[in-house]
Amino acid sequence: NFPTDKPRPVLTVSPSWLSPGASVTLNCEVEHPSAGWSFYWYKAVPDLSEKSSSYELLPDGSGTAQDSYIIHGQTHTAGYVCRAGRGDPEYHTDHSQPKFVWSADVHSAASLTVSPDRVQHFTSDSVSLTCEGNFTEWRVSKFSEKGFFSHCCDCQKLSGSSYKIHSLQEGVTVYWCESGSGEFSNAVNITVRGSGSKIGSFIVPFIIGLVSGIILVLLLLCCCRKIKDLCCNSLTQSQSTNQNSAAQQKANKNEDNVYSSLLPGDFPVYEIIRSSGNTGSGGPADEHRNVTSTLELNVIDEKTDFRKWRNDDPDGSSDYEDDDHETGSG
Numbered sequence: 658n659f660p661t662d663k664p665r666p667v668l669t670v671s672p673s674w675l676s677p678g679a680s681v682t683l684n685c686e687v688e689h690p691s692a693g694w695s696f697y698w699y700k701a702v703p704d705l706s707e708k709s710s711s712y713e714l715l716p717d718g719s720g721t722a723q724d725s726y727i728i729h730g731q732t733h734t735a736g737y738v739c740r741a742g743r744g745d746p747e748y749h750t751d752h753s754q755p756k757f758v759w760s761a762d763v764h765s766a767a768s769l770t771v772s773p774d775r776v777q778h779f780t781s782d783s784v785s786l787t788c789e790g791n792f793t794e795w796r797v798s799k800f801s802e803k804g805f806f807s808h809c810c811d812c813q814k815l816s817g818s819s820y821k822i823h824s825l826q827e828g829v830t831v832y833w834c835e836s837g838s839g840e841f842s843n844a845v846n847i848t849v850r851g852s853g854s855k856i857g858s859f860i861v862p863f864i865i866g867l868v869s870g871i872i873l874v875l876l877l878l879c880c881c882r883k884i885k886d887l888c889c890n891s892l893t894q895s896q897s898t899n900q901n902s903a904a905q906q907k908a909n910k911n912e913d914n915v916y917s918s919l920l921p922g923d924f925p926v927y928e929i930i931r932s933s934g935n936t937g938s939g940g941p942a943d944e945h946r947n948v949t950s951t952l953e954l955n956v957i958d959e960k961t962d963f964r965k966w967r968n969d970d971p972d973g974s975s976d977y978e979d980d981d982h983e984t985g986s987g
Contacts, residue, residue, distance in 0.1 A: 664688045668739045668753040674844075675760040681728040685739035687750065693743045695720040701736030701755045703835035705794050708808060710755060712738050734760045734833050734841040757800060759831055759844035766790050767842035769797075769834045780825050781852040786832060786845075788818040794837030802829040825849040 669684045685696050698718030701710040718726060720742070736757045742749040763769075767790035778784060786809075788795040795818045797809035809832070812820040818834075827849050834842035 663749070663751045665751040666739055666741050666753045668737065668756045670737060670756045670758050673757075673759060675731060675733075675758055675762075681731045681758050683726040683728065683737055683739065683756075685724050685726075685741060685753065687724075687741050690724075694724070694741045695722065695743060695747070696724055696726070697721075697740050697742065697749075698726045699738040699740075699752070701738055702839040703796070703798075703837075703841075704839075705796055705835070705837045708796075710736065712752065731758060732760065732762070733764060734758065734844050736841070755806060757806075757831075757833075757844075759833070761843055761845075763843045767792065767834055767836050767840045769832065769842040769845055771832075771845050771847065776848065778825055778847060778849050779852050780827055780849055782825060782849075784822045784825060784847065785815075786812065786820045786822065786834075788820075788834035788836075788842060790834075790836060790840065790842065792836035792838060792840065793818075795834050798833055798835055800831045801826070827851055 664687060666688075667686045669686070671682050671684075672679060675681070683698060685698075687694060697720065698715045699712035700715055702713055704711050715726070715728070715737075724741075726739075734757065736755040738752045738755050740750050740752045767788065770787045770789070772785040772787070773782075786797055788797070797812045797820055798806070799809050800806045809820070809822070811824060812822055814820055825847075829846065829848050831844050831846055833844040836842075
């Protein structure tokens with residue numbers, strides 16, 4: 658005995674988005690799995706007149722014992738359905754909900770374009786969808802991230818094959834076009850965020866840019882200040898070096914002047930020429946009188962004839978003679 662309400666199997670596809678050369682695996686799961694089930698595999702074909710889809714049996718897709726089915730060479734967007742049966746006479750479940758494998762590749766038979774073409778949209782935006790290809794009849798289908806498949810009832814048809822969506826639902830939704838002859842277009846993934854996020858999307862980059870600008874200005878001011886300090890220190894050191902150099906040159910010049918006053922010769926001779934006192938009687942009292950001494954420093958070259966110099970100086974000779982007489986009389 659079988660229940661009056663037919664069970665509905667659940668179909669899963671992997672992968673959901675096609676990549677070149679990849680195979681597609683279908684899995685059909687019944688509510689109460691047990692031995693003796695056979696599985697049937699179908700391709701969904703859009704039927705615009707019925708606003709639904711018809712099902713075409715896939716090659717070798719009738720009554721398989723395995724609950725999985727592999728499709729090779731799939732290149733475009735497509736929808737699939739499965740159902741199961743068992744017993745004699747065979748009892749069949751309902752068809753599963755259609756599941757889709759999406760391809761982003763655009764082909765000449767059918768294609769979908771979105772305007773504006775950007776990664777992210779907002780609920781306050783409106784989006785235009787255009788179906789192009791070799792067909793005159795189209796409809797737009799969508800699949801939400803919550804797993805709901807439907808035809809786009811909120812798509813307002815414009816002229817020809819163009820549609821406009823005025824109210825976008827927040828979340829991620831896949832859109833594609835279906836032709837009157839059963840062709841699928843490429844699929845487009847549209848991400849929609851709340852209108853509040855639109856303001857945030859502009860404020861956050863503005864704040865980041867403002868903070869970055871302030872930091873850059875501070876760094877430039879810091880660098881300029883460091884360069885200025887280095888220049889001032891360099892100038893101060895240069896002035897100090899110049900002053901020390903000038904002082905050293907002046908000291909060397911004074912020293913050169915002192916040594917240049919000496920007569921040439923290897924061994925300069927310093928001589929005390931005269932030490933004379935006031936004239937007096939020569940008694941003891943005169944010894945206590947103030948005596949004015951004159952010291953003359955003459956530098957004489959050793960090669961100069963000392964005797965000649967003395968004879969040529971009448972004052973000097975008389976002084977020496979006086980000194981000799983005084984010494985002798987003493």
